[in-house]
Amino acid sequence: MHKLAIVTDLHADINRLTPADLTRLRDYLEEQQISRLHLAGDTANKVDRALEVVSLFNEVIPTTFHWGNHEMADITQEQDFEDFSNQQFLNFKTMALSEQKIFVGVNGWYDYQFSDMKDTNEIVRLKNLFWYDRMIQRQGTDPEISQRVCERLYQVLATIPKEKQIVLATHFVPQAEFIVQHTGKYARWNHLNAFLGSKAFGETLDNFENIEHVIFGHTHRRFGTHQLGETTYHCRPFGYYFEWQLTKEFVLNNQLAEVFNPTKMRGVLRRHQAAFDTYKQTHLLEEFQRSLTIIDY
Template sequence: MGRLAIISDLHMDINHLTPVHFQQIADHLKQQQVDHLHLAGDIANKKERALSVIDFFQNQGLSVTFHWGNHEMIDLAEDEIEGFTHPSFLNFHTYPLSDTHLLLGVNGWYDYQYSDLTNEKDILRLKQLFWYDRMIHRQGTDPAISHEINQRLREVLTTIPTDKQVILSTHFVPQSAFIVRQTGKYARWNHLNAFLGSPDFGAVLADFPQVQDVVFGHTHRRFAPKCIAGAWYHCRPFGYYYEWEMTRRFVKERQLTDSFQPTKIRGLLRQHDDDFAAYKQAHLIEELEQGITYIDY
């Protein structure tokens, strides 16, 4: 028996994670008897920072693999996105966890199908106005890139023997069951679902019974595991500090505001920097436990 831990959306720079925090995490993973750690994208906004996180955990004696999320991609050349040269990079490659279990990593992408908008020009205009990924330069349209990735996924899965059990990690959302549809004054947020993932990715997975578990993030919403077409889907991203349950408690315990709106809470937290920093260090592992996926194999 072994134990795999997968963390998506660590965002070490946005979350101001220091070596002290990483030491806490490494010590906790060892206490949890984790044999292999996989980081499922959005480790950091810069390639070198992301690689420094990989190095840190490896220097702690942990076995580590990773693939990219969209946040690293603004700092990558086109060929580095899908074919980065690093012994721990896992994109369309498998890592043998045991004689029976393989970890398969795939960056993934999106094709706009989750949006309630249907006009591609409107979606592209929205991306240029509001979405972080406007700074990523890729060859081809988003739907075309996503289609190519999904085809390649099928080709890779076809090569995996049916007697193997596959744990697949990706960054983007592969099933519509994990897309939240807003109503009322927040309905416009449904437009931005265009950039969350591809249901066609999940449709490919449904054709391969050896895929037992699928782990992803990107949405920054945490869900209970769901069994879809015979595979268990896990979405428990770590997310931004101003979205954390820990942060909600911090604000509530100190009665800092009557309502908690994550996008507006950052300025409030800056007014209590030292207090929140101490609180974060004290409660980081509690938050991590809500934003990590363990799979025993």
């Protein structure tokens, strides 16, 4: 039996993960006899940094990757978004895991369909105000890009024999079941659902009954494992340090806040940086374990 591990949203730079930290995580994967690793986007903000992380893991475990939106902000050539020239880049490509299982990687994108806003101009204005992706320079509108992604994905999946089982990793949210609808004073956050994923992407997947597993991230909310029809969906993003479970435990156990609100934790952590760094080193591996999806093949 072999094991494929998938990790999304490692954010090695924002999380200030050192080579020693990453080596600890790699050593754990090796101890667990992981046969292959796939990094499913937002490994780092800079392409070079993401490639360094891929290289470190690949020294011990065969490692593939595709982009998330954060790496895309550092891409300047249009072809590098979907056809980056690197042997380990797995986007619109298939890899045979076994005689029965085929692994597919695809960046994905978003088409605004998960938002409660209907005015496309307003959605674009919102994106350009503060969303990270305003720095990404691509050809076409977001819905046009998403449509191209779905069409190309369909073509790839259609080449896989129906008797084969498909494991697919993507970055963005593929199904509405994983979109949180906020209420009350947080209802305005529903506007940002526009940038989380694509309804059409999920509909593309629904055409293929032999898709056994779909692994994704981007939402920074861990949904765990859910069965939708014939497909098992997995969402366990590593996420930002101020969102982690270990951070919540550090803050609440030390009574640094009455309520844990990730958006307000960065200042709290800066004021207690040394203590947090020590706690982080002790519990980082546990956080990594929570973010792992492992598929047997």
